Amino acid sequence: MISVQHLSVSYGAVSALSDVSFVAPTGSITAVLGANGAGKTTLLRAISGLVKFREGEIFSTEVNLKGMKTEDIARLGVGHVPEGRGVIGEFTVEDNLKLGALYAKVNFVHGAAEQYEQFPVLGDRRKQFAATLSGGERQMLAMARALIAKPKVLLLDEPSLGLAPLVTSELMKTIRDLCASQHLTVILVEQNAKSALRIAHNAVVLHLGKVVASADAATVAADDQLRHYYLGLVK
């Protein structure tokens, strides 16, 4: 479970998040929706310790993450798949996975075998450079690299960005299945609200750094007014 309480983050004079509170329950998918600049990436970066904050608290189950180092937060079981995927194109699939295992100090051979079972296409391409993968395959690799560390929480920053609709829909199914089979707490940041709401249990809508809605996904999906926020139609 991730609990964000009264979180405010600024970059110098620029306020990126203001008094943000919500709970992402264990074993479920919480979609975080919002237009470009709403503060979605900042929120994930605050959770994983990449951005420091003075106001508010973030808890992973009962552990207060405030002030903790990124690597300690990762070791607690928080996996972060960053915006743009963060895969190293000049490394093979296998070497990208090795980085995930090295960081988490898990057994690579065993961990990689598990990931190749989960994502067979990565097993087929294990000796290929990541740069030669398709967008969907690169997203799978980014997720596998986080999952090899056996996280309890998975933060996904716009996984569908740049993917074709069919690939996006497959990816969403994969995220839903992973969440269910591994009892993961997933925070799914998306500008593609429609796809995210199809698999999410709950949804938080951000607008200019503030929460404008936090409810179950069906309620958010049915609210026409909210659509204006996450589609970026409200200035």
Ligand SMILES: Nc1ncnc2c1ncn2[C@@H]1O[C@H](COP(=O)(O)OP(=O)(O)O)[C@@H](O)[C@H]1O
């Ligand atoms: N490193 C940074 N320095 C200054 N301002 C930033 C930085 N990162 C993001 N911002 C600003 O913070 C706000 C939220 O950005 P971000 O979290 O990236 O939003 P989103 O992921 O929803 O597009 C925006 O106004 C953005 O310009």
Ligand SMILES: [Mg+2]
């Ligand atoms: Mg972003």
